[in-house]
Amino acid sequence: MASERQFEANRKNAKRSTGPKTGAGKARSSRNALRHGLARTTIANEVAPEGLIAALISSVNHSMQLEDAESLVRAKGILSRIRIIRHEALIALLECHTPSSLRTLKSLERYERTALAKQKRVLRSAKKIKEIDG
Numbered sequence: 001m002a003s004e005r006q007f008e009a010n011r012k013n014a015k016r017s018t019g020p021k022t023g024a025g026k027a028r029s030s031r032n033a034l035r036h037g038l039a040r041t042t043i044a045n046e047v048a049p050e051g052l053i054a055a056l057i058s059s060v061n062h063s064m065q066l067e068d069a070e071s072l073v074r075a076k077g078i079l080s081r082i083r084i085i086r087h088e089a090l091i092a093l094l095e096c097h098t099p100s101s102l103r104t105l106k107s108l109e110r111y112e113r114t115a116l117a118k119q120k121r122v123l124r125s126a127k128k129i130k131e132i133d134g
Helices: 004-016 023-029 050-059 066-096 099-133
Strands: none
Touching: 066 099
16 A cells, blocks of 8 residues: 555646647657557548458348448458558668567567457358348
């Protein structure tokens, strides 16, 4: 259990560490987690080609919803970016033997699992709809 003196020290430190106050500081800190773009929920300037989405929908007898097709295309895009980043990290690891390359490789696993799970969920959902329709 912490003493009253530790509680006071924690309160004092918490008052000093409240984050950025200026607009420029807030804008800079908002991009802290955006190193490779894999954590973005929406992908700016990357719109899934309409032909690809239409082909996906028609390939499952129109049972796939538009949102599911777009989600599947986004997951595939993330997976392809992960492969590119992994390739670059492996090259950097072989050339420089840097610990940051190892950290990059390890962090990619989380994003890859998420994208694979999303892909699997969408395909499973489309399969269920197709079985009900067909």
